[in-house]
Amino acid sequence: MQPDDKEILHLAQEAGKPDQALALLMKKYKERLYWHIRKMVIVHEDADDLLQNTFMKAWKSIGKFRGDASLYTWLYRIATNETLNYINKKKEGLLNEDSDMEIMLGNKIETDPLFSGDEIQKRLQKCLLALPEKQRLVFNMKYFEDMTYEQISEILGTSVGALKASYFHAVRKIEAFIKNEVF
Structure with a gap:
């Protein structure tokens, strides 16, 4: 308990x-x-x-x-x-801060023996790495952790409206990455 x-x-x-x-x-x-x-x-x-x-x-x-x-x-x-x-x-x-960090973390996904995801999960994680930090954070908290916008707002100190916009943009970018298979 x-x-x-x-x-x-x-x-x-x-x-x-x-x-x-x-x-x-x-x-x-x-x-x-x-x-x-x-x-x-x-x-x-x-x-x-x-x-x-x-x-x-x-x-x-x-x-x-x-x-x-x-x-x-x-x-x-x-x-x-x-x-x-x-x-x-x-x-x-x-x-080159963002792109170098994205490449480094993307390589870690491929070589990390503790990452147990299949190919689709690896591709999704690489898509997420390409997102701006705030969009990635909001997406992870909303999608994977199933937090409410109000909870995320308390944690990040950002308005619910801004969080909804960040999530919307993150989803659209992920859809575009997957559609265009940009990996």
Whole structure:
């Protein structure tokens, strides 16, 4: 049985047991956050490191959690920010940021022994890599993680209208890639 968010917060804030709260938090959200991060960075080791960073940041600040957002969206915001910061730092070291990053990650999809997707899944992932970062993030959260626009809005701090537009454009670009078989 999954631990309740109120129970986790009670342990962290009132009972003064942040280690126990972190263990419950990880049990409840580890897999979902891992795949959220992995879809952005592709590489298992990078996703694993970013997941650890996410939980360390959460552990350090869970005692100050105000409850303005749900625990779920708060963790996703931390994970998303960690991932985007990591991607931006990686891009700084590349000459032609976007295309070099796209090529590098595309190659990782082909050679990663932990990527178990079939050819269609690999092609879809390569299509997603060609999208602008925000469109890819919104598409992943809406399509793969089945989040509502309201949840995504809380996590990304963007209006629902802008998110709908990003998702619409992402879908159209993916359809165009697949139709034209641009891979």
